[in-house]
Amino acid sequence: MSSIRFFLVAGILATLTLFNFVAALRGYQSSMEEADLLLDSQLLDFARLVGRLDVTYNHDELRLGNNLAFQLWQDGEIVAQSYHAPQEPLAEFSNGFNYSNFDGYRWRTFSRQESTDGRWVIVAERTDLRYVLAENVVLESIMPILLSIPLIGLIIWFIVSQGLKPLTRLSTQLKNKHVNDLSAIDASNTRRELEQVIQSINSFMARLNQSVEREKRFSADAAHELRTPISALKVQLHNLSQEMDMDNDSWRQLEGGVERMQHLVEQLLTLYRMTPDTFAENSQQVDLYQVCENVIAQQYTLVESKNQQLELLGDHCSITGEEFALETLVSNLLSNASKYTPDEGSIRVVVEKQGDRVELRVEDNGEGIPAVERERIFERFYHNEKNPNDKTLTGCGLGLTIVSHVANLHGVQVSVTDSSFGQGTAFKVSFPGKEI
Amino acid sequence: MFLSTVILVLQEILEAALLISLLLVLSRLLTRKSRENLVIPLAWLSFSVLFGLGGAWFYAAMTPAVSQWFDYVGLEVVNASIQLFTLAALVVFCFMFSSANRINRPAKLNTLAPVLMCIIVVMGITREVSEIILYMNGVMSNRLNVSPAILGAIMAAGIGVSSGIVLYFLILSMPVIWSYRVCMLLLALFAGNLASQAILLLTQADWLPYTAELWNSSTLIPEYSVTGQLLYALVGYEANPSILQVIFYFSSALLIAFSPLFLLAWRNSQDTNDHDLQENA
Numbered sequence: 206m207s208s209i210r211f212f213l214v215a216g217i218l219a220t221l222t223l224f225n226f227v228a229a230l231r232g233y234q235s236s237m238e239e240a241d242l243l244l245d246s247q248l249l250d251f252a253r254l255v256g257r258l259d260v261t262y263n264h265d266e267l268r269l270g271n272n273l274a275f276q277l278w279q280d281g282e283i284v285a286q287s288y289h290a291p292q293e294p295l296a297e298f299s300n301g302f303n304y305s306n307f308d309g310y311r312w313r314t315f316s317r318q319e320s321t322d323g324r325w326v327i328v329a330e331r332t333d334l335r336y337v338l339a340e341n342v343v344l345e346s347i348m349p350i351l352l353s354i355p356l357i358g359l360i361i362w363f364i365v366s367q368g369l370k371p372l373t374r375l376s377t378q379l380k381n382k383h384v385n386d387l388s389a390i391d392a393s394n395t396r397r398e399l400e401q402v403i404q405s406i407n408s409f410m411a412r413l414n415q416s417v418e419r420e421k422r423f424s425a426d427a428a429h430e431l432r433t434p435i436s437a438l439k440v441q442l443h444n445l446s447q448e449m450d451m452d453n454d455s456w457r458q459l460e461g462g463v464e465r466m467q468h469l470v471e472q473l474l475t476l477y478r479m480t481p482d483t484f485a486e487n488s489q490q491v492d493l494y495q496v497c498e499n500v501i502a503q504q505y506t507l508v509e510s511k512n513q514q515l516e517l518l519g520d521h522c523s524i525t526g527e528e529f530a531l532e533t534l535v536s537n538l539l540s541n542a543s544k545y546t547p548d549e550g551s552i553r554v555v556v557e558k559q560g561d562r563v564e565l566r567v568e569d570n571g572e573g574i575p576a577v578e579r580e581r582i583f584e585r586f587y588h589n590e591k592n593p594n595d596k597t598l599t600g601c602g603l604g605l606t607i608v609s610h611v612a613n614l615h616g617v618q619v620s621v622t623d624s625s626f627g628q629g630t631a632f633k634v635s636f637p638g639k640e641i
Numbered sequence: 642m643f644l645s646t647v648i649l650v651l652q653e654i655l656e657a658a659l660l661i662s663l664l665l666v667l668s669r670l671l672t673r674k675s676r677e678n679l680v681i682p683l684a685w686l687s688f689s690v691l692f693g694l695g696g697a698w699f700y701a702a703m704t705p706a707v708s709q710w711f712d713y714v715g716l717e718v719v720n721a722s723i724q725l726f727t728l729a730a731l732v733v734f735c736f737m738f739s740s741a742n743r744i745n746r747p748a749k750l751n752t753l754a755p756v757l758m759c760i761i762v763v764m765g766i767t768r769e770v771s772e773i774i775l776y777m778n779g780v781m782s783n784r785l786n787v788s789p790a791i792l793g794a795i796m797a798a799g800i801g802v803s804s805g806i807v808l809y810f811l812i813l814s815m816p817v818i819w820s821y822r823v824c825m826l827l828l829a830l831f832a833g834n835l836a837s838q839a840i841l842l843l844t845q846a847d848w849l850p851y852t853a854e855l856w857n858s859s860t861l862i863p864e865y866s867v868t869g870q871l872l873y874a875l876v877g878y879e880a881n882p883s884i885l886q887v888i889f890y891f892s893s894a895l896l897i898a899f900s901p902l903f904l905l906a907w908r909n910s911q912d913t914n915d916h917d918l919q920e921n922a
Contacts, residue, residue, distance in 0.1 A: 219806035226800045344792055
C-alpha cells in the first residue's frame with residue numbers, strides 16, 4: 206500500500222468509478238422517469254382507443270399481449286373486456302393513473318370516463334413487463350461505462366507508470382551506483398519536480414565525497430605523522446639505553462609507554478582503514494587455515510617468550526572475505542589469548558567445517574572472562590578491571606573492538622564461551638564457507 | 642429490478658467496504674507510530690476476505706435450515722448474534738490498548754490485535770455477502786431479471802468498493818491526529834450501528850419488546866435512496882428507529898468513545914498522541 210503507483214492508480218480509479226457509477230445510476234433513474242411518462246402516455250392513448258371500440262365486435266380477435274388488459278363499463282356493467290381481465294373493475298372508477306393487483310401480477314392502470322356516452326374505460330399494463338424494454342435500452346447505455354472501467358484502469362496504470370518513470374530511473378541509478386561512486390547524478394532530461402531532489406542528492410554526494418577525502422587524508426597523514434616520530438623516539442630510546450645505565454622503573458615505564466603508544470596508533474589506523482567500501486572492493490576467496498598459519502608464524506615469538514603451548518588444528522577451508530582484515534582478526538584474537546594466558550599455558554586455534562559454515566575458534570586456558578563481562582569486552586577502550594595495574598598486560602582496549610568490526614564487515618558475529626580446556630575462554634567466529 | 646438490486650447490494654457492500662477501510666486506516670496509523678508490526682498483513686486481509694466469502698456461501702446455503710431454528714426466527718437470532726459478536730470483538734480491540742499496561746504486554750497485543758481485526762472482517766463479510774447471495778438467488782430465478790440483476794450487482798459493488806477506497810485515502814490524507822480521530826469516530830458510530838441492527842432483528846424475532854418509534858425522517862432522507870444507504874453504512878442511519886434501538890446505538894457508540902484507544906485520539910498534543918501510541922503498540 207505504500208507504493209506511489211498503487212496509491213495513484215487505486216485512488217484515481219476508485220474516484221472515477223464512484224463518480225461514473227453514481228452518475229450512471231442518476232442517468233438510469235432520470236431515463237426511467239422519462240420512460241415512465243412515455244409509457245403512461247401510451248397507456249392513455251390505448252385508453253382513448255378502447256373508448257372508441259365497437260362493443261359488438263369480438264375483442265378476443267384484438268390479440269392483445271399478456272401485458273395489456275382493458276374493461277369497458279357502462280351503467281355498472283362490463284360491456285367489453287380483454288380475454289384475461291377479471292369480472293371486477295381493474296381499478297377504481299376515478300379518472301387517472303393508479304396501480305392494482307390481479308391475475309397474479311401488479312399492473313399500472315388508467316381509468317377515464319368518456320364525456321360523450323359516460324362509459325368508463327379502464328386499461329392496465331403489467332408493471333414487470335412494462336419496464337423491460339425501457340430498462341434494457343437504458344442498461345445498454347450503461348453497459349459501456351461498466352465495461353470501460355477495466356480498460357480505464359489499464360490506461361491509468363500505463364499513464365501513471367510513464368509519469369513515474371523518471372523517479373524509477375533515479376531510483377535505479379542510485380541503486381546501481383557503486384559504493385565508492387560519489388559522483389553527481391545526471392540531472393538533464395528529468396522532470397521539473399525531480400530537479401530539486403537530484404540537486405539535493407548531488408549536493409549531499411559532494412559533501413560526502415569531501416568528507417571521505419578528508420578522512421582518507423587524515424588516515425594517511427596520521428599514519429605518517431604519528432608513526433615517524435614514534436619510530437624516531439624508539440631509536441633514540443635504544444641509543445640512550447646503550448649510552449647510559451637505564452636499569453630503573455622510570456626507564457622501564459617510559460619504554461612501556463612508547464610501546465603502548467605505537468600499538469595504539471597501529472590499532473587506531475587499522476580500525477579506520479577497514480571500512481565497508483574497502484571490504485567490498487578487496488573481498489575474495491581466502492583460505493582461513495592458511496591465514497591462521499601466517500599469523501601464528503608472525504606471532505610465534507610472542508607466544509614462545511611466555512613458554513605457551515600453541516597448536517593449530519583443522520582443515521583448509523575457503524571463505525569469502527578480505528585477507529588483511531581476517532589476518533588482523535586472527536592476530537588480535539591470538540595476541541589477546543596469549544596476553545591473558547599465564548606462562549606455560551595452552552592456546553588452541555581451530556579452523557573446521559560445520560555444515561555449510563566454517564568455524565574459527567581461538568581458545569586458551571587462562572583465567573577466563575566472567576559471563577557478565579562478555580558483552581562489554583567488545584566495547585572501545587574496554588580494559589579488564591581485574592588487572593588495571595598489571596603492566597604486563599599492554600593493550601589499548603581496541604583489539605577486540607577491531608575483531609568485532611571485522612566480523613561485522615563479513616556479516617558474522619563473534620561469540621564468547623567457556624574454553625574446552627576446562628578453564629579459560631573460547632572466541633568463536635562462524636563464517637559461511639566450504640572445505641577446500 | 643436493476644435499481645432494487647443496486648440498492649440492496651450497495652447496502653451490504655458499502656457496509657463491509659467501509660468497515661475494512663476503517664480497520665486498514667487504523668491499522669496503518671498504529672503501525673506508522675509503533676516500532677512493532679501491528680498492521681493486518683495484506684495476506685491476512687486477503688485470507689479474511691476469502692474466509693468471509695466462504696462463510697457467506699455456507700451461511701446462505703444453511704439459511705433454509707437456520708430460519709427454522711428458535712420457532713422460525715433462527716435467521717433473525719443468528720444474524721443478531723453475528724452483529725453482537727462483531728461488536729464484542731470491536732470493543733475488546735478498543736479496550737486492549739489499556740493505558741495502564743502500555744509497555745507491559747506488547748507481544749500479546751501484537752498477536753491478538755490483528756486476529757481481532759480479522760474476526761471483525763470475516764464476520765462482516767459473512768453477514769453482508771450471504772444476504773447478497775440469497776437475494777441474487779431469488780431474483781435470478783426469473784430469466785428476465787438475470788441481466789439487470791447482474792449489472793446492478795456489478796454497479797453496486799463498484800460504488801461500494803470505490804467508496805471504501807476513496808474513504809481510506811481521504812482519511813489518510815488528513816493530518817495524522819485528525820485521521821485517527823475521524824477513524825475512531827466512525828468506528829464508534831459503526832459499533833452503534835451494529836447494536837441498533839441487532840436490537841431491530843431481536844425485536845423482529847419477538848425476543849425483545851416492541852418500543853415506540855422515536856422519529857420518522859423517511860420523507861427527508863428515504864432509507865433506500867443512495868444518500869440514505871451511504872448514511873446507513875457510515876453512521877447507521879435509520880429513518881424510523883425505535884426507542885430501544887436509539888438507546889443501544891448510543892450506548893455502544895459511547896462504550897467505544899470511552900475506550901483507551903478512542904480517548905488517546907482526543908489528547909491535546911499530537912506529540913503526546915504519537916508517544917502514547919508508540920508505547921501502546
